[in-house]
Amino acid sequence: MSKMKKLENKRQTGCPVTFGLDTFGDKWTLLIIREMMLKGMKTYSDFLAADEGISTNILADRLKHLENEGVIEKARDPENGRSFTYSLTEKGYDLAPILLEIVTWSGKHDHGPNARTSVLKKIQNDREGYEAKLRSGKPG
Amino acid sequence: MSKMKKLENKRQTGCPVTFGLDTFGDKWTLLIIREMMLKGMKTYSDFLAADEGISTNILADRLKHLENEGVIEKARDPENGRSFTYSLTEKGYDLAPILLEIVTWSGKHDHGPNARTSVLKKIQNDREGYEAKLRSGKPG
DNA sequence: AAAGTTAACTTGTGTTTTGCAAGTTGTATT
DNA sequence: AATACAACTTGCAAAACACAAGTTAACTTT
Numbered sequence: 188m189s190k191m192k193k194l195e196n197k198r199q200t201g202c203p204v205t206f207g208l209d210t211f212g213d214k215w216t217l218l219i220i221r222e223m224m225l226k227g228m229k230t231y232s233d234f235l236a237a238d239e240g241i242s243t244n245i246l247a248d249r250l251k252h253l254e255n256e257g258v259i260e261k262a263r264d265p266e267n268g269r270s271f272t273y274s275l276t277e278k279g280y281d282l283a284p285i286l287l288e289i290v291t292w293s294g295k296h297d298h299g300p301n302a303r304t305s306v307l308k309k310i311q312n313d314r315e316g317y318e319a320k321l322r323s324g325k326p327g
Numbered sequence: 328m329s330k331m332k333k334l335e336n337k338r339q340t341g342c343p344v345t346f347g348l349d350t351f352g353d354k355w356t357l358l359i360i361r362e363m364m365l366k367g368m369k370t371y372s373d374f375l376a377a378d379e380g381i382s383t384n385i386l387a388d389r390l391k392h393l394e395n396e397g398v399i400e401k402a403r404d405p406e407n408g409r410s411f412t413y414s415l416t417e418k419g420y421d422l423a424p425i426l427l428e429i430v431t432w433s434g435k436h437d438h439g440p441n442a443r444t445s446v447l448k449k450i451q452n453d454r455e456g457y458e459a460k461l462r463s464g465k466p467g
Numbered sequence: 468a469a470a471g472t473t474a475a476c477t478t479g480t481g482t483t484t485t486g487c488a489a490g491t492t493g494t495a496t497t
Numbered sequence: 498a499a500t501a502c503a504a505c506t507t508g509c510a511a512a513a514c515a516c517a518a519g520t521t522a523a524c525t526t527t
Contacts, residue, residue, distance in 0.1 A: 200378045201441040203433035204361045204426065210436075214352045221344045231504050238340045242486050247505060269494040269503050278436055284428040286344065292421055293343035296350075301341040371475050382515050387476060409474050409523040470527080477520070484513070491506070497499085 210256050211282065215241050216249050217289075220275075220282055223259070225306060227326030229272040230264070258282070280322045287318065350396050351422065355381050356389050357429075360415075360422055363399070365446060367466030369412040370404070398422070420462045427458065 198205055211217055222228040222237050234246055241249075250273060253259045258279040264270035275282075287310050294307035309317045309327055321327060338345055351357055362368040362377050374386055381389075390413060393399045398419040404410035427450050434447035449457045449467055460467055 198379060199439065199441065201439070201443040202361075202378065203430040203437065203443065203447060204357065204365075205379060206433040206437045206439075206442070207429040208354045208357060212352075212354045212357065214348045217344065217348060217352065221342075225344075232502090235504095238342065239338060239345060240486095243505070244487090244507085245485065264503095267495090267503085271504070281432055281435060285425060285432060288424045288428050289347040290343040292425060293346040295421060296418055297343065297346045299339065299341070299346075301339065302346070303341040303343065307343060372473090375475095380515095383476070384478085384516090385514065404474095407474085407524090409472095411475075468527100470525100472525070473523085475521085475523105477518100479518085480516090482513105482515075484511100486511075487509090489507085492504085494501100494503085496501075 207285075210258065211253075213249065215245055216253065217282075217286070219246075219249055219253065220258075220279065221286060223273065223275055223326075224280070224283060224286060224321055225326055229274065230270050231273075234273075253279075274324075283318050283321050287314070347425075350398065351393075351425075353389065355385055356393065357422075357426070359386075359389055359393065360398075360419065361426060363413065363415055363466075364420070364423060364426060364461055365466055369414065370410050371413075372410075374413075393419075414464075423458050423461050427454070 198209060200206075211220065218237065218239055218241070219234055222234055228234060228237070231246065231250070234241065234250075235243060250259070250261070254261055254273075256278075257276055259273050260276055262272055262274070264272045290306050291310060293302070294304060306327065317327060338349060340346075351360065358377065358379055358381070359374055362374055368374060368377070371386065371390070374381065374390075375383060390399070390401070394401055394413075396418075397416055399413050400416055402412055402414070404412045430446050431450060433442070434444060446467065457467060
């Protein structure tokens with residue numbers, strides 16, 4: 188019954204902020220979403236190889252959680268029989284505006300030497316078009 | 328030196344998503360921001376009394392973190408000599424769009440019986456005006 | 468002015484979550 | 498049949514967290 192922890196823990200306060208954070212308000216969770224939406228990553232090993240170095244048990248837990256929440260879907264990889272692909276549902280793509288606002292905020296406030304701005308520029312250049320592109324399954 | 332943990336931990340990947348999450352990507356952190364921006368709460372005991380029940384040591388840690396990051400400011404309460412007030416900086420108010428997108432997402436996807444929609448309605452009715460109101464220090 | 472009260476923390480302790488390494492299971496390839 | 502790859506699972510030590518209790522400083526009451 189340990190796999191149900193997260194769901195049992197769902198706080199039913201009715202507050203939309205709480206509701207959102209209970210679904211994706213975890214650092215690793217949003218990084219997985221970023222990998223999928225912005226970088227086009229699809230598989231377990233893709234996510235494991237991300238810059239930040241998520242550990243394998245946590246990754247498995249978060250993927251299961253996101254699947255339970257209906258944010259992502261798991262399917263067999265048609266091109267590789269021993270692989271699975273994870274993809275965003277509409278509920279998952281609906282997180283795009285949040286991700287883009289985070290990028291925008293960081294673009295304004297990260298004054299570090301190696302802050303990357305490629306995504307920011309796309310947002311500033313044509314936000315609606317960029318979001319539509321992401322929703323169509325094309326990473327950016 | 329343990330109080331510097333969070334800052335030392337800052338991952339310098341250059342990724343804007345990572346940068347944002349390292350600043351506010353913690354469930355409690357955004358709930359504190361919500362209390363301030365949406366509910367007008369200002370003091371330590373205000374935050375402690377929030378619905379979700381943050382524990383006192385975690386609250387102290389997050390407030391210090393947010394202060395170090397320049398998201399909030401601490402000052403003596405002019406109306407109560409034994410109290411302090413926490414307020415949002417511009418950097419803090421710049422989180423408004425993220426908060427509003429979270430509320431919007433939850434408004435679409437929370438089908439629970441007691442989902443609250445008062446803030447959502449304000450966003451849908453006049454988003455710019457509502458955000459401007461929040462930035463002026465008036466909660467909503 | 469001594470005693471109580473409020474506000475903001477800090478400290479201690481037990482529990483939970485996380486990170487890391489290693490092991491397992493189910494395909495495919497050789 | 499043996500090897501390798503992909504996706505996990507398991508075990509254990511370390512870190513983060515929750516909860517209760519204690520501390521310090523600024524008022525208030527008696």
